[in-house]
Amino acid sequence: MAIGYKQMTSAEMEQSGRRPPVKFPSSELDELKNRPLERLGQGSFGVVFKGSIPENNRWGLPTQEIAIKVNTGTKKIIEFNMERCILESIEHPNIIKLVGFADDDNRLCLVYEYMRRGTLKINISDLCWPKTLQILRDMASVICHLHQQDPPIIFRDLKSENILMDENFDPKLSDFGLAKRGKEGLKCGGTEGSSDVTAIYGSATPLCDIYSIGILILELLAKKVFKDRGKLLAWVKGKALVKGKVRNVKSVIRKNLLTSGCTVKNARRAIKLGLQCASYKNDDRPKMHFICKELSKLGVMRSLTSCFLNFVDLFTIG
Numbered sequence: 001m002a003i004g005y006k007q008m009t010s011a012e013m014e015q016s017g018r019r020p021p022v023k024f025p026s027s028e029l030d031e032l033k034n035r036p037l038e039r040l041g042q043g044s045f046g047v048v049f050k051g052s053i054p055e056n057n058r059w060g061l062p063t064q065e066i067a068i069k070v071n072t073g074t075k076k077i078i079e080f081n082m083e084r085c086i087l088e089s090i091e092h093p094n095i096i097k098l099v100g101f102a103d104d105d106n107r108l109c110l111v112y113e114y115m116r117r118g119t120l121k122i123n124i125s126d127l128c129w130p131k132t133l134q135i136l137r138d139m140a141s142v143i144c145h146l147h148q149q150d151p152p153i154i155f156r157d158l159k160s161e162n163i164l165m166d167e168n169f170d171p172k173l174s175d176f177g178l179a180k181r182g183k184e185g186l187k188c189g190g191t192e193g194s195s196d197v198t199a200i201y202g203s204a205t206p207l208c209d210i211y212s213i214g215i216l217i218l219e220l221l222a223k224k225v226f227k228d229r230g231k232l233l234a235w236v237k238g239k240a241l242v243k244g245k246v247r248n249v250k251s252v253i254r255k256n257l258l259t260s261g262c263t264v265k266n267a268r269r270a271i272k273l274g275l276q277c278a279s280y281k282n283d284d285r286p287k288m289h290f291i292c293k294e295l296s297k298l299g300v301m302r303s304l305t306s307c308f309l310n311f312v313d314l315f316t317i318g
């Protein structure tokens with residue numbers, strides 16, 4: 001394997017109660033794809049198909065729906081290895097689970113748990129304030145966890161397309177192919193607009209992920225996904241700032257967040273945090289612990305709290 005850091009052995013995984021990902025023969029993965037073929041999407045690595053693990057299968061896996069990502073075009077071995085290594089060695093409730101993989105006959109495939117609701121990007125306009133807060137806290141917690149590894153893992157490509165949602169709209173981070181662990185990983189990675197330039201052009205540090213968290217916060221508050229995300233920052237600043245201070249909150253934050261429990265005070269605080277994280281200068285960006293603390297202080301207006309105990313309300317109110 002090209003990546004030189006320690007992976008958990010199968011025995012260590014089983015001891016910790018985790019099942020190591022299964023190595024599938026690639027020909028058998030074809031049999032696991034749903035018929036007629038169901039394409040879930042396509043990214044730079046390849047095409048993603050929906051499939052399922054049948055009952056009483058030979059791998060002893062539980063019956064479940066899966067997503068099978070098949071490398072097409074250029075062989076992306078570095079991304080494949082990085083994805084495998086990280087997903088095999090790191091566990092977090094908000095990180096996608098790798099069910100298995102195939103790397104024979106010149107074919108690279110990755111098999112994941114199926115995420116019924118698709119990407120955060122396609123769900124963004126329906127989210128109410130409590131769900132928005134939960135997603136931001138969960139993602140901050142994942143990034144914090146990645147940065148605490150030795151050596152730290154820099155995700156480099158945090159954006160709403162890489163956050164998948166399960167049936168309860170709980171978010172999981174996916175797509176670790178462009179991540180960097182210590183010196184391992186592709187030299188360049190990330191996405192223009194949601195990643196900072198140092199992530200894209202080579203010298204990634206944990207501060208790159210903090211920049212992306214800032215963009216994610218602002219995107220979730222404004223519920224606007226600009227084709228060119230670089231424009232989001234200028235848009236928020238143009239609308240919200242007066243003499244450098246966050247003032248016109250209501251012109252940035254989507255109304256349904258205010259009607260689902262976000263106070264103007266909390267909206268102001270959240271916009272400020274987003275802008276701070278996405279500061280141009282590295283040194284002006286806050287530390288991960290500060291971000292987690294700030295997000296934990298943002299609450300739901302008390303009079304609305306009881307409505308949100310019900311999950312359906314939690315997602316749709318507003």
Ligand SMILES: Nc1ncnc2c1ncn2[C@@H]1O[C@H](COP(=O)(O)OP(=O)(O)OP(=O)(O)O)[C@@H](O)[C@H]1O
Nearest residue numbers: 040041042043044045048067112113114115161175
């Ligand atoms: N585990 C999954 N469950 C359900 N759908 C998935 C899953 N993984 C991927 N998809 C779908 O497939 C699409 C393509 O995913 P993929 O990770 O290959 O690309 P991307 O992140 O959109 O692009 P890129 O990798 O180029 O940044 C996603 O947008 C999503 O809709």
